[in-house]
Structure formats: structure tokens, C-alpha cells
Amino acid sequence: MRTVTVSLFHFLLFIIVAVCFSCSCCDGNSNVLCIESEREALLKLKNDLIDPSNKLSSWVEGGNCCKWNGVVCHNLTGHVDQLHLAAEPYEWLKLGGTINPSLLQLKHLTSLNLSYNNFSSIQIPDFFGLLVSLTYLDLSLAQFQGPIPHNLGNLSKLQYLDLRCDLSSWGMEAKSLEWVSRLSSLQYLDLSGVDLYKATDWLQVTFNLPSLLELHLFGCSLENQIPDYSGNMSFLEVVDLSLNSLNSTMPNSLFSLDHLQSLDLSNNIC
Numbered sequence: 001m002r003t004v005t006v007s008l009f010h011f012l013l014f015i016i017v018a019v020c021f022s023c024s025c026c027d028g029n030s031n032v033l034c035i036e037s038e039r040e041a042l043l044k045l046k047n048d049l050i051d052p053s054n055k056l057s058s059w060v061e062g063g064n065c066c067k068w069n070g071v072v073c074h075n076l077t078g079h080v081d082q083l084h085l086a087a088e089p090y091e092w093l094k095l096g097g098t099i100n101p102s103l104l105q106l107k108h109l110t111s112l113n114l115s116y117n118n119f120s121s122i123q124i125p126d127f128f129g130l131l132v133s134l135t136y137l138d139l140s141l142a143q144f145q146g147p148i149p150h151n152l153g154n155l156s157k158l159q160y161l162d163l164r165c166d167l168s169s170w171g172m173e174a175k176s177l178e179w180v181s182r183l184s185s186l187q188y189l190d191l192s193g194v195d196l197y198k199a200t201d202w203l204q205v206t207f208n209l210p211s212l213l214e215l216h217l218f219g220c221s222l223e224n225q226i227p228d229y230s231g232n233m234s235f236l237e238v239v240d241l242s243l244n245s246l247n248s249t250m251p252n253s254l255f256s257l258d259h260l261q262s263l264d265l266s267n268n269i270c
Helices: 008-028 036-048 101-105 126-130 150-154 178-182 202-206
Strands: 071-073 080-084 111-113 136-138 160-162 188-190 214-216 238-240 262-264
Touching: 036 101, 101 126, 126 150, 150 178, 178 202
Parallel strands: 080 111, 111 136, 136 160, 160 188, 188 214, 214 238, 238 262
Antiparallel strands: 071 080
């Protein structure tokens, strides 16, 4: 059974995002007018999406995009700051289609959540690596396919990255995690279900991220003995390496993490 651990960081991050979204959508944006170029960018985004539940019905020409469903604008500048377009986990009708590069016109976007949608026909767009203001990116269980673009490593402000895949689909893969090594601000990383069979650098990269607090690599096809490493001994608090094929012999370096609170090595095949 997989151990579920919620760190203080993860809990506080959830509360902050929820409060910001609630305040901005309900009250904070009431007197803010969206910027025309950003409204047009969102309409182009809508036109390329498949929206069977009509979730984006409020996205209309000439409307105030700061009041649209899923859109959060900065209370002072009016720039689109957050896009919350996640589906509910058990929702049948989900967003799909393609993602228009007009998203790049949202130059002040700090948070993007497309989780639990159905983008089963496309890869994560390369241009996501140009959304350099992002601090929060959640594409988990959105059915993206193929290799993860390495230019996600350009998102130097990113603090939260969730790319979890459905274990039954093996939708995404990474042959190297070199790009992750450039995310020096990252505090939360979840690549569970991503095929990392060929990513032999996973330990050296992830355990050397200077700000990382949580690492989730559940069911990533990691094999054989965990190699020992030398690095800057991260501040990791939570590590989940369950449901892989790791050898029972674990390096001393794995147990010498000073801040470690939870280590899940269950369901590994020795």
C-alpha cells in the first residue's frame, strides 16, 4: 500500500492557492478589467479546445475576462495571473483538443492547472517552456503523451511541478532529467507514472535540487540498485519511490538526508 504523506509545505501551498483563487474569483476581480490582448489570447485558446461540458461558456467576445470561469487576474494590474482549468477527478466530460500558442501572450501568468483533463492526442507543447513567469504548473493525469519537453527546464521560477501519469496508460516518458536540474526554485516534484526507465540520472538530479522538499516517483519503472551519490544534501522531507523495481540494498546517502520525514520504498521488486 502506498504511503500518503502531506507535508506542512504541501498543505500550506494548497491553502494559499485555494484562498487566492477564491478571493480573486469572487471578490478581488470584481472591479478589475482584463487587458484586451489577453482576452483575445484566451479566446484563441478556447477555440482550439474541445469543451464538451461547456465549462468555458463565460468566455465570450467583449466580455471581462477577469470574471470568466477559471481565470484569475491580478487585483492591481488586471493581467491574467492564474488559469485554473482542471477537471474534477471523476468528471466524464473533460477539456481536450489542442493548446493554442496564444497562451504565450499571458506574459504574467504564474499558475497553470490543466490536471485531470483529456489531452490524449498531444504531447506537452514545447512552448510551455516559454511561460517563464510560472511558479505553479499542474498537468497531472491530463493524458498527455510522449516525451516531456526538455525546455521545461527554462521555467526557473517554478516551485511546484506535477506531471503525474495514469499508470495504466504509460503516457509520458523521459530519457534524462537533466532539464529538471535547472529548476533551482522547485520545492515540489511529482513524476509518478512517467516512464523513467532510461533516465539513469534521476537520483543525481533530483537529490541535488537545492530547494526541493517533496519528491514523488511512484511507479516510474526505476530498476536495479539505487546508485550512491554525492551532492549538496537537499532539504527533502518526503520521498516516494514505491512501486518500482529497485534493489533492496539502499545507499547510505539516501538515509543521511537531515530533514527526511517520510521515505516510501514499498512494493519494490528485488
